[in-house]
Amino acid sequence: MVATRQFNVRTRPGVGAVAAVVHGAVSYLAFLAVFLYAVAFLADTIVPRTVDRGGPYSGTPIAVAIDALLLGVFAVQHSVMARPAFKRRWTTLVPPYVERSTYVLAASASLALAFWQWRPIPAVVWDVPGAAGQSLLWMLFTLGWVWVLAMSFAIDHLDLFGLRQVARHLRGLADQAPSFAVPLPHRLVRHPMTLGFFPAFLATPTMTVGHLLFAGLGIAYILVGVRLEERDLAEELPEYTAYAAVTPRFIPGLARHRR
Template identity: 55%
Template sequence: MIGRAAALVYGLASYLIFSLSFAYTPAFLGNFLAPKTIDVGQDSAPAHAVLINAMLLGLFAIQHSVMARPAFKRWWTRIIPASCERSTYVLISSALLILIFWQWRPIVATVWRVEGWPAAMLTAVFWMGWLIGLLSTFQIDHFELFGVRQVVDALRGAAGRMQAFKTPLLYRLVRHPLMLGMLLAFWATPHMTAGHLLFAVMSTAYILVGVRLEERDLVAAFGASYEQYRRRVPMLLPRLFGGGSVAQETRHGG
């Protein structure tokens, strides 16, 4: 029982750290009310800044992709309790995100800058992206996605839950609304600097690779059901007309 209680504390602490880092991300990307943002911070030579920033983003992407794979999780849960696997993933992801905030080197050369109503529209899209991303997690199981439900179930002695397809609204439009929301948030800015562009390009590349790896796992887990869903519903860009039905975002995806 003590071990289960410790796992609960660990899971809740991991979720709290995630929540704080996630809440800081819009401020970091949007240059809002934060002492350290994507365009404000330690000065570095452009080549040095590109190298450091690329390494930070690459480390984040590798961790997300490797730790999300079933083969890694089977090995990893021989070392840590299965109930803590997701919380550990969330904790390490949050720590690497905080490392990006801390060590990011701004590259402030302007790529584009708009004002007036175009700026207002881009800012609205930016916040809409974060809202879509957050809502998509609650349309499946937010607390399972971020490891809380697993440690609560372990404390109660409940067996692990089997996932099933769901039919929430956003998942009828695209297969990965969380990633769509992130893409909107990464690219929609009235003032795109070279550093922000590097962040957006590398993050987009990771997302395009990551969703394909995730879908390979989903096909392996759900077989023909997911294949049919994949044929009906687009991956990231919603169709203007038509749509799909059943949807699922894997809680283990990265």
């Protein structure tokens, strides 16, 4: 499910409209860079620092503490800035039309910090032998990331990353309240995008302790984050509660979700 926004009230663009578009474009490019880095980071390839190599070795206890703190910074930023109460206060300081792109930029920066300061923990949890098994896991890994990106278009890719807001402001179109819409993937599950993160995080022929820590904390954050998001959606959109009552959260065809 997605709350879509309509822009059909014309206003005069502000003096900073062009700057807002530049800001939105920079924020989007930052997202793309971090997204691609995340793929290479977990694939343990191409980039200088990955989940399993490149960072300083700190010993397992210290590495666990540092890595958990880095992911905690991202989780706090990503969740707090998404809450309606924060947005109401934040948009008294920044224009509403750059709120989303600023959120995207901050999220990209916090995740980039995690990649930059990550401490590898190289102890192996599992190592899948054989080309067939390895190929299957790499295929699942790739499909997971492709699915995440594809589901952003199933919602509204431009709106999700703040580009539509700044472009509309440049054209003199004012934002209106979100409306309730259910794109096709959201008719099967409430959070189709997040499904892609599970294989993206976990599908790897060689799983190290550091990689498993990243995957475990990442999935834990997803499970908490979607509940916070659903609480906000239920308060903002009256139709959401009825939708959630008949649509499973993650697994298609699962019996009605019970709270």
